[in-house]
Amino acid sequence: MIKDLLQTKQKLINDRLSCLLKADIREHETLYASMNYSLLAGGKRIRPFLFLTILDTLGVDSSAYLDAACALECVHTYSLIHDDLPAMDNDDYRRGRLTNHKVYGAGMATQAGDGLLTAAFQILAEEKNIAAPIRVELISILARAAGPKGMVGGQAHDMEAEGKQLDLKELKILDACKTGCLLSAPVSMACAVAEVPLKERLLLENFASHLGLLFQITDDLLDEKGNLEDMGKMPGQDEKDHKSTFVTILGAEKAEMYAEQEASLAKEALAKLPFDSTILYELVDLILHRKK
């Protein structure tokens, strides 16, 4: 069952994250407190979960790759901290608590994000369980996904697009970078570790791109109709920020249909794979019906 597996993996991930980043000297304690404040604030851990679960699906013992999984969460957390900054979305709540800069100030929050991003690459570079040629491939995948042609590019585009009316095609470009890249990265990284043949890697990456789009559409739907208690952040932010979303462009009903279509396409990609990917089908449904 996906929910049990998710809980089990979340615990593994959270336990590892909680001892990953420790200050060396007194002078760095506030920085580490700020990084850990956001890193250990819960969260769904979808990216590390996806990485570990794809490894399991591919017949690789995922328990040896927990640190690489945590590197993904470090990058995701850094992106949330910077995205919430006053100079960016200026949000007050995230994962059910005050945003990083509300507690530590915008300067320290900027540094905490910088620290988490840099630490992620250090963790991957020093992951002795993985052969060096695979390690550099993982770093390359993650840096491309998170960098200026990926997530950072999407964030910058998102900022520039505020107040403008995007069409569906433009929105899909934006979201493919902003959200899609860092959801595809765990899948590509697992394929690199397992050294799967190109044909299957392309199918899994196709699955990941539909999953990423599905994730973003349900995110937009939750912003429209979710609540603070379930989501841990304020709903209605997209409207407040005059952002184009699947809901503002298509309306809620058509956005829901679109989400269902993406879920079907993700499952179609899975159906072509020669492994038992039951758990990934269940993950698609979990995201399709998520409340947070």
Add this chain to the structure above:
Amino acid sequence: MIKDLLQTKQKLINDRLSCLLKADIREHETLYASMNYSLLAGGKRIRPFLFLTILDTLGVDSSAYLDAACALECVHTYSLIHDDLPAMDNDDYRRGRLTNHKVYGAGMATQAGDGLLTAAFQILAEEKNIAAPIRVELISILARAAGPKGMVGGQAHDMEAEGKQLDLKELKILDACKTGCLLSAPVSMACAVAEVPLKERLLLENFASHLGLLFQITDDLLDEKGNLEDMGKMPGQDEKDHKSTFVTILGAEKAEMYAEQEASLAKEALAKLPFDSTILYELVDLILHRKK
């Protein structure tokens, strides 16, 4: 002659930097303009120069390692952009022109910094001239130097120390992280590429740590007595920000003596090396007497 060599290498570095980061799609053009605005604003290029020059000194043809050198400058430039942000030092001028956020806004400047940092790791990970085991070592060295126990830790400490009176020991800890780590990284990276024996690597790292301290002391002296035209940034910022520096703690005269002492110690380390390191002696004097 160091000045000719510096100019030659600066040209190589600047030429390579100018074609390193190109936007792929129209939607990312502002982000790339913002990254390149700061990356191509001149600057001394000390870190990539040091990396290439140590390689030359170690008998390695440095021309094959220009991209790795540029990765160092990407990290340095990101740190300047974030350091100048309104939430940090709130500076208006850098390298003789308006700071990034003054031109592109604080949100885009934050993203530009994030993009440069991430791109640096991608460049290193994809540097095919270097064997994978060395590449992961370079990434590990750079991430440690730039990360929360290195430069980011120093920046955070610096921010917290504003308005407080540090003693000399505390200031040295702060500066070793904030400036020293990213000046030592090129030396350690060159040693990794050249696979030099541990004994010589330790000597070169000892040289680098004195050079880093020398660089910081002369930086503090320039902030006290330099001018906007030479430096490209406003002098007197440390006093404005109530920062402890070698000049505020020791006074200008003793700080100058301290700089000379660090220069001597750097040269002593060089004297023990079994290579011709004439150019590194000259670099020490160049930094000792620098006007910008």
